[in-house]
Structure formats: structure tokens, C-alpha cells
Amino acid sequence: MRIKGTSIASFLSFLEAEYGPGKVKEFVATLDSNLKKRCEGLVLASAFYPVEELESLARLARSHFGAGETFYERSGAHNAVFGLGGVHKALLARPTPLDFLRAAERSWSQFMDEGGVDATVVGDGKVRLRFEGIRGSDVRCARATGFLHRSLELAGAQALVVRKASCTLRADPFCEWQIVWDALLSPAPMSQTTTIRRPIAI
Numbered sequence: 001m002r003i004k005g006t007s008i009a010s011f012l013s014f015l016e017a018e019y020g021p022g023k024v025k026e027f028v029a030t031l032d033s034n035l036k037k038r039c040e041g042l043v044l045a046s047a048f049y050p051v052e053e054l055e056s057l058a059r060l061a062r063s064h065f066g067a068g069e070t071f072y073e074r075s076g077a078h079n080a081v082f083g084l085g086g087v088h089k090a091l092l093a094r095p096t097p098l099d100f101l102r103a104a105e106r107s108w109s110q111f112m113d114e115g116g117v118d119a120t121v122v123g124d125g126k127v128r129l130r131f132e133g134i135r136g137s138d139v140r141c142a143r144a145t146g147f148l149h150r151s152l153e154l155a156g157a158q159a160l161v162v163r164k165a166s167c168t169l170r171a172d173p174f175c176e177w178q179i180v181w182d183a184l185l186s187p188a189p190m191s192q193t194t195t196i197r198r199p200i201a202i
Contacts, residue, residue, distance in 0.1 A: 002048035010082035014075045055139045076146025098189040100155035125183030131175040136168035157181035
């Protein structure tokens with residue numbers, strides 16, 4: 001499985017925001033030659049890279065900086081701001097929670113080269129989001145939680161809760177999130193489609 005370069009670029013941006021360029025340079029110097037070359041080179045937003053590079057980089061960074069349990073999730077939230085404020089800002093053309101999900105589902109190929117998502121509305125401001133054909137990961141699942149939470153906030157969701165309900169790492173059949181927001185306080189979509197059955201971005 002491969003991911004677009006924005007995921008790696010945003011993670012390096014997150015490290016610099018958290019620890020400063022000097023500390024990040026010291027960290028990169030400790031990496032093996034392949035990861036070091038990736039971090040020091042030009043990461044193209046339009047290119048695909050092995051997902052293992054991001055996962056290895058994130059785990060090594062968490063260990064190096066002695067970061068806490070929310071480290072991966074916070075990096076995912078940074079990824080949302082990094083991408084949706086730049087190359088993927090069109091996903092917020094209609095800033096409502098459901099419209100963001102619909103726009104993101106059409107853009108899966110801009111983020112990963114396999115897998116999919118089934119996002120089903122189960123009530124007003126309540127969505128069940130399930131990853132399909134994608135293995136669970138301590139790094140990517142936590143980043144997905146952070147990404148979804150911050151993205152939906154940027155899309156206007158109020159009183160938002162994003163909770164990981166199941167994971168293939170725990171032998172569950174799917175990685176699944178329960179997402180809830182206040183439907184009265186949050187902007188409503190132009191149309192009320194109850195089920196999204198195409199892949200959405202993480």
C-alpha cells in the first residue's frame with residue numbers, strides 16, 4: 001500500500017511545529033540512510049510512497065522525542081490543517097460535515113492507492129465510518145482519528161466526538177469509527193444522502 005507525499009510532508013511539518021527545525025534535523029540524522037534520504041529530499045505531493053516509510057518515521061519520531069499517547073493523533077490533526085489549507089482545500093468547498101465526507105470520498109486516489117471506506121449516516125449528526133480492505137495500524141488509525149476530528153471541525157461540526165470503535169489490530173473484522181456532532185448547531189448539507197459507499201480520504 002502506498003500513500004501520497006502530502007502525508008509524509010505534513011508529518012515532517014508537524015515535527016517542526018512541535019519541536020523546531022533544529023531538533024528535527026538532529027532526529028533525521030539518526031535515521032537509516034533510506035529514511036534520512038527521504039526526509040532530506042524533496043517529497044512530492046503528487047507522488048506515491050510506501051506507507052511503511054510513514055509508519056517507521058512516525059514510530060521512530062515518537063520514541064526519539066519521548067512523545068505521549070496522543071502523538072500520532074495530533075500529527076493526523078496537523079495533516080488535516082496542512083492539506084485542507086493547501087493542496088486539498090477543495091474538499092472544504094462546502095463547509096458542512098456531510099459535504100466534507102462526500103467530497104473526500106471522491107478523492108480517495110489523491111491519498112492512497114488501495115482500500116475504501118463505507119460511511120453510513122445512522123441518525124442526525126451520527127455517522128458510522130468503516131475502513132474496508134485496509135489493515136489496521138497503530139500509526140495510521142490514530143492519525144485517521146486526528147485527521148477526521150480536525151477536518152470535521154474545519155467543516156463546521158459542533159460538539160464533535162470521533163471515537164474508534166473497533167480495529168483489525170484487535171482481531172475485529174473492520175477498523176470503525178463512531179462520529180457524532182450536534183446537528184442543530186452544525187451546518188446542514190444541501191442534500192440528505194444517508195449512505196456513502198465510495199472510499200473517503202484519511
